[in-house]
Amino acid sequence: MSSPPDPDAVLSYDDTLFTPGHRACAGCAPALAMRHLTEATGEHTVISMATGCMEVISSPFPESSWGVSWIHDVFANAAGVASGIEAAYRAFDRTAAEEFTDHDDVNFVVVAGDGATFDIGIRSLSGMMDRGHDILYVCYDNEAYMNTGIQRSSATPLGASTSTSPPGAESLGDDTSKKDMPAIAAAHGCSYVASASIGYPQDFKQKIERALEHDGPKYVQVQAPCMLGWEFDPAEAITVAQLAVETGLQPLFEVVDGELVDVMRIRDRKPVREYLDCQGRFDHLFESGEGEEVIEQLQEFVDDRADELGLDA
Amino acid sequence: MGDRTMLKGDQAVAAGVRSAQPDVVSAYPITPQTGIVETLSKMHADGQLDGEFLKVDSEFNAASSCIGASAAGARVFSATCSQGLKLMSEPLFTAAGMRLPVVMAVANRSLSAPISIWNDHTDAFAERDGGMIQFFAKDVQEAVDTVFVAYRVAEDPTISLPALVNLDGFILTHVKEPVDVPDEAAVSAYLPDREPFATLDPSDPTTMGGVGRPEHWTEARYAIQEAMLRSREVIADATEAFGDQFGREYGLEYDGMLETIGPADADLALVCLGSLSGTVEHVIADHPADVKLVRPRVIRPFPAEQLRDALAGVEAVSVMQKENSPGYQGSLASELKSALYGADTQPAVRSYVLGLAGRDVSHDDVEAVIEETADAADEGHPRRFLAEERWPQLKGDLLEMEVTQA
Ligand SMILES: Cc1ncc(C[n+]2csc(CCOP(=O)(O)OP(=O)(O)O)c2C)c(N)n1
Ligand code: SF4
Secondary structure (H helix, E strand, O other): OOOOOOOOOOOOOOOOOOOOOOOOOOOHHHHHHHHHHHHOOOOOOEEOOOOOHHHHOOEEEOOOOOOEEEOOOOOHHHHHHHHHHHHHHHHHHHHHOOOOOOOHEEEEEEEEEHHHHHOOOOOHHHHHHHOOOOOOOEEEOOOOEEOOOEEEOOOOOOOOOOOOOOEEEEEEEOOOOOOHHHHHHHOOOOOOEEEEEOOOOHHHHHHHHHHHOOOEEEEEEOOOHHHHHHOOOHHHHHHHHHHHOOOOOOOEEEEEOOEEEEEEEEEOOOOOOHHHHHHHHHHHHHHHHHHHHHHHHHHHHHHHHHHHOOOOO | OOOOOEEEEHHHHHHHHHHHHOOOEEEEOOOHHHHHHHHHHHHHHHHOOEEEEEOOOOOHHHHHHHHHHHOOOEEEEEOHHHHHHHHHHHHHHHHHHHOOEEEEEEEEEOOOOOOOOOOOHHHHHHHHHOOEEEOOOOOOHHHHHHHHHHHHHHHOOOOHHHHHHHHEEOOOOEEHHHHEOHEEEHHHHOOOOOOOOOOOOOOOEEEEEOOOHHHHHHHHHHHHHHHHHHHHHHHHHHHHHHHHHHOOOOOOOOOOOOOEEEEOOEEEEEEEEOOOOHHHHHHOOOOOOHHHHHHHHEOOOOOOHHHHHHHOOEEEEEEEEEOOOOOOOOOHHHHHHHHOOOOOOOOOOEEEEEOOHOOOOHHHHHHHHHHHHHHHHHOOOOEEEEEEEEEEOOOHHHHOOOOOOO
């Protein structure tokens, strides 16, 4: 079991693979995730990307932030497109088309938001995993559809306000719990599954590197707060992400061949309300008795999970 | 040249695909296409098909994986129809926009509801505006041969567009005909290796499928239009080269875009697609009227110029089509009328919707259409594009069950 990393660790970036100058909002944590991701995968990478914020901010023709080979097709099929790319390189290896790089020298990577992963693209992802493609699937989880203006996805946490789960006389925000995608990925027989947080970038990068050491499909989900959708000060993205981990709402773990092999232990786990309180999307929960019940529900859920995972240090 | 053997249409198409040696085949079953991908699966299992064979989860990802593989520089194949083609529609439109050649066989079938597995052309026409080259084969041999032509055109570096080879579901996929399937060596002499203009090569990074803003999007769409129009010449060359090498010629006098059968100076003409033209050919062979068959082999790019040539001097023409665009009329008829607008001679044009969802089009049906076409010619108003559409096979008694009876 790992302990919290050194908060003062200095990170390096390779600015040539995901270049600055893109159009993300100031303080966009998903954009930071792109930067760490490409640094970890290196230049021998082909990315297939789903529609979403990270695609739109990085690829307006004739500019591109991508220093690695990159393709976007539609919202739902990033894993299907990557399946074809990976299969093509396998075929090139066999038919000895010399102008093509060897399959083993390429990192095939899917990048998709939580909407593209948990909802519309889950069939594509499931097929990719089922067929055993040698592809790393990275979901940047900002817990809603941000690109279309903050609508709920099945990654949206219980009680969160979004434009399609607004609080009101009959509503306390989103009325479903977050779908357990890592478990779904692990159940597909993925050789490597991990959850990560942009609040712990070193850990995220290491997980990407470790994932790439495995053959077959692998899944890494990185929580990356969206300042616009979650309503917090752009300067606070990392603090908010760290609070999600410190309260246990976002546990960081690794599952290898179906076995839980690592959980980042939390010393003095903070109450969930501290995390909920630092963002605007949960404000309404603090305004009524029913809202307090939702906070209680979330706390119970986290406590149970913490027991299950052995989260507390 | 190979030998002629008795083969079912689906197996013959699969054998043709094998000779083209695709790098990646993506397969998902749907009747009546299934036999094509089943045959390819067996070939792959027997070690006769070298490429990767993806047993995908849906047509949506059959198209998606073909797009990914094509972007990587591969030669790809898939087959589908009907609901499957609809499910592919979203990614397929992007294949045109990204200028990625993807060749597919479409075993044409109607679209639900009501559910029907039988043949018509609703599925192909529903994809009409996606930027895919669309061929229609009249028999099994032509379906096989068109696969090679389709690869040559779609993968031509100056074209680089997806292409659909339409063949009538059941009527062609499930019939045995004597066919000559060219072998791999012959096909590789005809079909050059793919030379993609860009690939997802990690050592030479490219961005494909980014965001197009209003300042650029029009140009991307125009580029598809240009490539489509340009493809007419490539189709002509590819069809001619095919004839030279394999001895089977398809409409060379009309640049491979359409075929005519019957007297060149006929007063009347019937226009139709695919296997229906076989029936029409039989009927006109010993029909007393002076009538010819005009059969487009390609609907995108549209053979407008060739249709004008083929119909010059004709007094009346009837379009027999297995599709209809609700609220207007059959698309083939309306497109023919548009092609004839401003032409030097303008025949009366009649539009017929028949053969929907497997309803058989009999010799009698064709004869009745010929009679009405002759009447239209006799009425002596040749400059008329008749607005009224005829549905000669409609059964009035069944309509009584219609939910919104007026
Ligand atoms: C078939 C289809 N439906 C809807 C959309 C509109 N759309 C584009 S991106 C998006 C949301 C993306 O959400 P997510 O995957 O969570 O990524 P984010 O924008 O949050 O980065 C939606 C709904 C689309 N492009 N395609
Ligand atoms: S809306 Fe959110 S995810 Fe999208 S660019 Fe802005 S901060 Fe990033």
